[in-house]
Amino acid sequence: GVAYMVGTGVLLYLLLRPLVERLLEAQRRITDSEARYREMFECNTSPMWTYDPESLRIVDANPAASEFLGWSRGELRGMELHMLWPAESRGHFDEGIAAIRAAPGQPCARIDRLRTSDGSFRDVEMRSSELVLSDGQRICLIVMHDRTAELQSQRSREHAMSRLQEAQRLARLGSFEVDARTRRGHFSPILLRLVDQAGDDDRPRALEEVLVAANADTQSRLEHMLEELGAGQLQKMDVLLPFLGAGGQERLLRVRVQRVEEDRRWILRGTAQDVTEEQQTRRLLGEREQQFAELMRILPDGVMLLSGEYVIYANPACAGLFGRRTEMLLG
Numbered sequence: 487g488v489a490y491m492v493g494t495g496v497l498l499y500l501l502l503r504p505l506v507e508r509l510l511e512a513q514r515r516i517t518d519s520e521a522r523y524r525e526m527f528e529c530n531t532s533p534m535w536t537y538d539p540e541s542l543r544i545v546d547a548n549p550a551a552s553e554f555l556g557w558s559r560g561e562l563r564g565m566e567l568h569m570l571w572p573a574e575s576r577g578h579f580d581e582g583i584a585a586i587r588a589a590p591g592q593p594c595a596r597i598d599r600l601r602t603s604d605g606s607f608r609d610v611e612m613r614s615s616e617l618v619l620s621d622g623q624r625i626c627l628i629v630m631h632d633r634t635a636e637l638q639s640q641r642s643r644e645h646a647m648s649r650l651q652e653a654q655r656l657a658r659l660g661s662f663e664v665d666a667r668t669r670r671g672h673f674s675p676i677l678l679r680l681v682d683q684a685g686d687d688d689r690p691r692a693l694e695e696v697l698v699a700a701n702a703d704t705q706s707r708l709e710h711m712l713e714e715l716g717a718g719q720l721q722k723m724d725v726l727l728p729f730l731g732a733g734g735q736e737r738l739l740r741v742r743v744q745r746v747e748e749d750r751r752w753i754l755r756g757t758a759q760d761v762t763e764e765q766q767t768r769r770l771l772g773e774r775e776q777q778f779a780e781l782m783r784i785l786p787d788g789v790m791l792l793s794g795e796y797v798i799y800a801n802p803a804c805a806g807l808f809g810r811r812t813e814m815l816l817g
Contacts, residue, residue, distance in 0.1 A: 533610075533630040535562065536617070539587065542567045545625055554630070556603030570600050572607065586626065590616050597633060609637040651676070658760040662696070666716040666745060666752035669693040680739070680760050682731055697758065700728035700736045708741075715745050715754060726761065738762045790815075 527534060533551035537544045547555075547562040555562070555570065571579040578598065586594050594614040599607050610630045617627050654660065660677020664670055670690045681696055693712070699705035704727050714720040722744040731737035743756030782789055788804030790797060797815045805812040 533632075534628060536625045536627050537567050539590070539616075539624065539626050542583065551630070554602075554608070554632070555600070572599060572601050575599060586614055590624075597637075600630075608632060609634045659757055660759075661755075661757045662693070663753055663755045664693050666754050669712065669716070669754070671753070677758055680731060680737065680758065681729060682733065693754075697739075697741070698730045700730055704728055712743075712754070715743060716752070718745065718752075721745050726765075731760075731762075738765050 527546075527548050530548060531550055533548070533554040535544050535547035535551050544562050544565045544567060547559055549559070552559050552562060557565070567583075568576065568579050575598070582594070582596050582598065585596075595611065596614075597609065597611050599609050601607055609632075611633050613629045615627050617625050619625065654674070654676050658676070658680060660674045660680055662671060662673040662677055664672075670692050672688060673691055673696055678696065681698065683696060694709075697708070699708055708725075708727060711720065711723050711725070715723060722742070724740070724742045726738060726740050728736045729739050738761055740759045740761050741756060742758075743754050746753060746755055782799075782801040785801055786803055788807045789799075789801045790804050791799035796817055798817075800812050800815040802812055805815055808815065
């Protein structure tokens with residue numbers, strides 16, 4: 487019996503020893519791996535935190551996250567995750583959590599706005615991934631990248647572009663860019679509306695299809711100038727020409743075009759502004775000035791206009807009262 491027990495013990499030892507060694511080696515590797523990940527977590531310059539996906543409470547945060555968010559690590563540990571989101575972004579927060587829970591094993595990337603301890607807000611890109619600890623506990627790791635300056639610049643650029651487009655709309659100013667050789671390119675929606683064309687798509691169009699002159703002479707003049715621009719004989723042009731607008735009505739457009747080189751090819755970049763009403767106003771103003779001048783000329787009463795102590799206008803009746811010619815009174 488003793489021999490049987492000794493033999494059984496030796497046999498079990500020989501059989502179980504490799505298994506125990508493998509288990510111990512696996513445990514050591516897991517411990518080393520956790521230590522390396524802990525070191526990476528602690529020393530990483532990117533803000534990071536881990537949280538429990540069930541309770542949605544922060545398990546731990548690295549020093550970079552504490553510095554970025556403004557709370558100490560002790561304050562962050564156990565904090566409810568939604569406390570880092572602005573109150574008005576709670577719906578966006580819930581959507582993100584639902585997406586993570588729907589695919590727990592898949593990485594998730596989102597851009598969110600977080601609240602810091604001083605009440606300010608930061609736009610961050612967050613990447614979430616699931617981790618399984620040695621004890622079988624599942625937690626989620628969040629890695630953040632600050633995108634505040636980039637997104638603020640983008641919003642400022644979009645706002646400036648919106649204001650520019652609004653200014654162009656009010657000024658009835660459209661723009662275009664076409665190839666100098668083929669004269670095909672892109673036209674702004676404002677310009678397409680000025681010439682009564684649909685501007686919903688951004689497909690390339692031919693310049694002669696968009697800017698249709700009101701008569702053959704104007705079209706020939708425009709073609710000649712464009713040919714000179716394309717050939718390099720002209721570098722820019724600035725002309726007032728009549729074109730066909732909405733309903734086939736004649737509209738006066740001020741067309742400015744400049745020949746520039748870009749990516750080793752020549753392009754024609756220009757603007758077209760509807761100055762029909764402006765020219766009509768100028769013409770009416772000129773007519774009114776002529777009528778006023780004629781009225782003053784034939785008026786029997788003397789009329790004199792002064793700037794300070796100097797005469798800037800006197801009608802013939804006024805000059806006759808002083809016995810002088812009109813031009814002698816001026817100044």
